[in-house]
Amino acid sequence: MQNTRVSAVEAEFETSPERVRRTQDSFSIGDLSKEFDITTRSIRFYEDQGLILPERRGQTRIYTQKDRVRLKLILRGKRLGFTLAETKTLFDMYERDGSSVNQLQTMLRLIDDKKLALRQQLEDIKVVLHELTAVESGCRAELIEKTKENP
Amino acid sequence: MQNTRVSAVEAEFETSPERVRRTQDSFSIGDLSKEFDITTRSIRFYEDQGLILPERRGQTRIYTQKDRVRLKLILRGKRLGFTLAETKTLFDMYERDGSSVNQLQTMLRLIDDKKLALRQQLEDIKVVLHELTAVESGCRAELIEKTKENP
DNA sequence: GTAAAACTTTACGTTAACGTAAACTTCATG
DNA sequence: CATGAAGTTTACGTTAACGTAAAGTTTTAC
Numbered sequence: 001m002q003n004t005r006v007s008a009v010e011a012e013f014e015t016s017p018e019r020v021r022r023t024q025d026s027f028s029i030g031d032l033s034k035e036f037d038i039t040t041r042s043i044r045f046y047e048d049q050g051l052i053l054p055e056r057r058g059q060t061r062i063y064t065q066k067d068r069v070r071l072k073l074i075l076r077g078k079r080l081g082f083t084l085a086e087t088k089t090l091f092d093m094y095e096r097d098g099s100s101v102n103q104l105q106t107m108l109r110l111i112d113d114k115k116l117a118l119r120q121q122l123e124d125i126k127v128v129l130h131e132l133t134a135v136e137s138g139c140r141a142e143l144i145e146k147t148k149e150n151p
Numbered sequence: 152m153q154n155t156r157v158s159a160v161e162a163e164f165e166t167s168p169e170r171v172r173r174t175q176d177s178f179s180i181g182d183l184s185k186e187f188d189i190t191t192r193s194i195r196f197y198e199d200q201g202l203i204l205p206e207r208r209g210q211t212r213i214y215t216q217k218d219r220v221r222l223k224l225i226l227r228g229k230r231l232g233f234t235l236a237e238t239k240t241l242f243d244m245y246e247r248d249g250s251s252v253n254q255l256q257t258m259l260r261l262i263d264d265k266k267l268a269l270r271q272q273l274e275d276i277k278v279v280l281h282e283l284t285a286v287e288s289g290c291r292a293e294l295i296e297k298t299k300e301n302p
Numbered sequence: 303g304t305a306a307a308a309c310t311t312t313a314c315g316t317t318a319a320c321g322t323a324a325a326c327t328t329c330a331t332g
Numbered sequence: 333c334a335t336g337a338a339g340t341t342t343a344c345g346t347t348a349a350c351g352t353a354a355a356g357t358t359t360t361a362c
Contacts, residue, residue, distance in 0.1 A: 059327075118279060122276050
């Protein structure tokens, strides 16, 4: 009974069958597109890019809980500014290295890069906001001049 | 002798011939590409998009001070987050309305839009930075766990 | 006078993440 | 059994701002 506690990140990857029995365990592409409010085109695109690999019943795609979790992770990644390629890297890494120490380190590197880039962006935006305010002041002053000239 | 003072924005548009006599009054595409550290391809592209209209001596483009000033404005616009299309709108407006009250108002609207968008971006980035930090903490905690398990 | 440098036009390629359209099959339902 | 919903594949289109290559002309330098 060691390891009753499941880490947050792994909990999203490993689908403990017992805990989800009460909900579905397979989904159509429509189900998922509704649940996550994305188009079926997007879901198929993620498959094209090698991020998901649903089973097939004939032609039709059948998605498991694992696929569903992956979708969730893809979308979270997007919110965090990861490209699909970066997210795929993490997935591939997890495939090859279940224990995933490697993956965690890669994730940390990615996060660090993102944070750096975002901080830079933050600074840039602040600068531009100031510049914009300056230009704005200039414009206002000029407008007042013009309005004086032609009342 | 009224109007000795020239407004900042107009000063960039109107090239007072007397004030620039000591420098060149025509430039090659190479001159400008070096001065502004952009490729000649970019300069020709701006022409394609209708932002500049240099004279020609035969095939060769001859740029005047006015063109040079426009280039400077294009680049400033880019720094401020304006698209080429937006900058073109301002140019076109100036062409049709030299007095330019209209232009100033449009500029103010554009600036306002940009500021709003940038502030939104700023907020978004802050949120993501926090999320990233949270995920990072999770990863670190997990790494420590893993390292304990397999010393 | 010739070779290199600078200039020209034309036009396809790039990036990311899908949108959109066409043309088809499969499934459920009244 | 027809029809409409949901699914499928294929493949071109979108956006912004150029990059890059090819193939030609003109100018400058020695």
